[in-house]
Amino acid sequence: xxxxxxxxxxxxxxxxxxxxxxRPLFGDGDVHWYTPSxxxxxxxxxxxxxxxxxxLGTRGRAIVPSRSQSMAEMSYGMIHKMVGDIAGKDGxxxxxxxxxxxxxxxxxxxxxxxxxxxxxxxxIAVTGFLALAVFLTVTVIGFVKNGAHFLDLFWVRSAPxxxxxxxxxxxxxxxxxxxxxxxxxxxxxxxAGHAVIKVFAGFAALILINPGLGALxxxxxxxxVVGMYAFEILVAxxxxxxxxxxxxxYLKDALHPSH
Amino acid sequence: xxxxxxxxxxxxxxxxxxxxxxxAHGETETATGLPQLDLxxxxxxxxxxxxxxxxxxxxxxxxxxxxxxxxxxxxQGAITGDLMAAEEFKLKAKEAEAAYDKALADxxxxxxxxxxxxxxxxxxxxxxxxxxxxxxxxxxxxxSEGRIRQIxxxxxxxxxxxxxxxxxxxxxxFGGVVDQGAVDQAVDSRMKGALQ
Numbered sequence: 368x369x370x371x372x373x374x375x376x377x378x379x380x381x382x383x384x385x386x387x388x389x390r391p392l393f394g395d396g397d398v399h400w401y402t403p404s405x406x407x408x409x410x411x412x413x414x415x416x417x418x419x420x421x422x423l424g425t426r427g428r429a430i431v432p433s434r435s436q437s438m439a440e441m442s443y444g445m446i447h448k449m450v451g452d453i454a455g456k457d458g459x460x461x462x463x464x465x466x467x468x469x470x471x472x473x474x475x476x477x478x479x480x481x482x483x484x485x486x487x488x489x490x491i492a493v494t495g496f497l498a499l500a501v502f503l504t505v506t507v508i509g510f511v512k513n514g515a516h517f518l519d520l521f522w523v524r525s526a527p528x529x530x531x532x533x534x535x536x537x538x539x540x541x542x543x544x545x546x547x548x549x550x551x552x553x554x555x556x557x558x559a560g561h562a563v564i565k566v567f568a569g570f571a572a573l574i575l576i577n578p579g580l581g582a583l584x585x586x587x588x589x590x591x592v593v594g595m596y597a598f599e600i601l602v603a604x605x606x607x608x609x610x611x612x613x614x615x616x617y618l619k620d621a622l623h624p625s626h
Numbered sequence: 627x628x629x630x631x632x633x634x635x636x637x638x639x640x641x642x643x644x645x646x647x648x649x650a651h652g653e654t655e656t657a658t659g660l661p662q663l664d665l666x667x668x669x670x671x672x673x674x675x676x677x678x679x680x681x682x683x684x685x686x687x688x689x690x691x692x693x694x695x696x697x698x699x700x701x702q703g704a705i706t707g708d709l710m711a712a713e714e715f716k717l718k719a720k721e722a723e724a725a726y727d728k729a730l731a732d733x734x735x736x737x738x739x740x741x742x743x744x745x746x747x748x749x750x751x752x753x754x755x756x757x758x759x760x761x762x763x764x765x766x767x768x769x770s771e772g773r774i775r776q777i778x779x780x781x782x783x784x785x786x787x788x789x790x791x792x793x794x795x796x797x798x799x800f801g802g803v804v805d806q807g808a809v810d811q812a813v814d815s816r817m818k819g820a821l822q
Contacts, residue, residue, distance in 0.1 A: 382656050389667035400669035407670075410678035417682055421690035428697050430704055436697070443694045463687035471682055491662045492671040554662065 378576040383565035387489055387558065405485045406493075413474040413487070421470070442470070446611065453615040457622055464504075465618070468497065469611040472553065476603030479557065480596070488606075489557035491550060498550035501614050509621035520624035549613055556606050560599040567591040782817075789813045 392403040420442070424435030432440055446469050450462045472488055479486025487493050509517040521538040523531055570588035574581030661667070790813050794804045 384659075384661055385656055387661040389661065389664070389670060398667050398670045400673045402670055404667075404670050404674070406667075407674045407678075410674050411681075414678055414682050414685065417690075418685055421694070422685060425690070425693050425697065428693065428700075430697075430701050432697075439690070439694055440698065443691065443698070463683070463691055466691060467679070467683045467686045470686060471679065487671075487675070489662070490671055492668040493675050496672050496675055558660075558662065 379569055379572055381566060381569040383562040383569070386485065386561060386565060389490075406487055406490075409475070409478060409485045409487050412478050413471055416474040416478060417470045442466075449612060450615055450618075453612065454618040454622060458615070458618050461508075461618060465611060465614055468501070468614060469607060472497075472610050473604065473607035476557065476607055477600075479561065480599055480603060486557050486561060488553055489561060491554045494550035494554040495546070497610075498546040498553075501549065501617060502546040505614075505617045505621045508618070509624060512622060513624055517621070517624045520620055524625070545613075545617060549610065553606050553610055556602055560595065560602055564592055564595045564599065567595060786813060786817055789817065 389398055390405050391398055392405060392408055396402075398404055420435070421439050424433075424439040427433055427436055429436060443466070446466050447459070447462055450458050450465055454461070475486065475488040475493075478484055479489065509520070513519075521535045521542070523534045523538070526534055567588045571585050571592065573588075574585040790809055793809045793813055794806070797804050797809065
């Protein structure tokens with residue numbers, strides 16, 4: 368409540384976290400698990416955006432692609448190459464899953480940057496669920512493909528025997544931290560960027576309250592919002608890329624656990 | 627300055643309060659702490675996330691990726707097909723060039739052969755003509771030599787006759803008896819030396 372108290376003192380209102388509130392889409396009341404909420408709305412916006420890019424964009428099926436088909440093909444090519452390069456040829460079997468994940472995170476991040484939008488990837492519930500799904504899937508694949516040899520991942524044979532147990536403990540901890548770091552990295556980036564934009568935007572209203580000070584602060588804060596926004600566009604892509612590439616790395620560990 | 631700020635702040639606060647009371651309850655709801663940590667919304671988020679992910683996976687895996695993959699492989703096929711056709715055309719061009727070269731070489735050897743044959747014919751004719759000319763020259767020479775010999779022989783005989791007659795007359799003039807044999811012998815021996 369520090370921000371609110373501060374806001375009342377100067378007349379500025381800072382509510383950088385309001386954009387993350389989960390609200391029912393129709394009427395107000397409690398948000399039950401089945402209630403269509405703003406999360407629902409933006410999740411389906413992501414689905415529609417993916418549909419527009421990958422399905423509508425490629426409806427021509429042209430040998431010489433149109434612009435939209437070219438973008439769809441580039442997305443396909445980028446992720447296909449990433450999976451092939453990192454997880455190997457046998458990882459390409461999981462390409463549709465990784466492509467789904469990438470398109471989801473990418474459009475969640477990008478659509479979240481629209482004014483008044485809700486960023487689903489700024490919620491730990493969403494990123495945590497995705498990260499746990501990746502973690503569990505990859506662990507299951509690791510045990511199904513390699514059996515007990517999957518545990519070689521934690522037993523570093525290239526290290527001297529004496530320090531292998533220590534390394535094993537570290538490896539196990541780092542393995543279980545993966546879903547945590549994967550989800551917090553994405554959600555944290557989204558929360559921080561969007562909150563900072565909102566804070567700068569809050570300062571922009573100063574000119575309405577105090578024209579003297581506001582004449583200085585307002586242009587600076589508007590420039591800062593523009594700068595942050597540009598930076599957030601970059602972050603939106605990079606975080607989607609990082610999430611996907613780390614998934615590929617985990618998949619590689621599951622398919623080829625020996626160091 | 628500070629009092630001015632405070633005055634502005636209070637008026638602004640009153641303004642926002644009046645605005646706040648006039649809009650719906652849901653719109654003015656403000657976050658207390660991080661909304662991300664509000665566990666009551668987790669069920670909703672995860673339920674809809676699963677629904678959306680299933681739909682998204684179906685769209686991506688069953689519609690989009692097969693289509694894009696097919697387009698890409700079609701394009702790859704078209705490119706390799708075109709490249710192969712180009713390779714074929716290149717080979718054909720090379721074949722045509724080889725055929726042209728061969729035709730040229732054949733024509734050259736043919737021309738060489740014709741030239742050689744003509745040269746041989748001409749040589750033969752030339753040889754024949756030369757031989758004919760040589761034979762004629764030889765015949766003429768022989769004929770000329772024959773006539774020269776005849777003329778010389780007749781001149782020899784004439785000289786001998788004259789010499790015998792002159793010798794016989796001289797002997798007679800000197801009152802001698804002409805011994806024809808001795809005269810002939812004397813004349814012949816003298817002529818032998820003179821005709822050498």
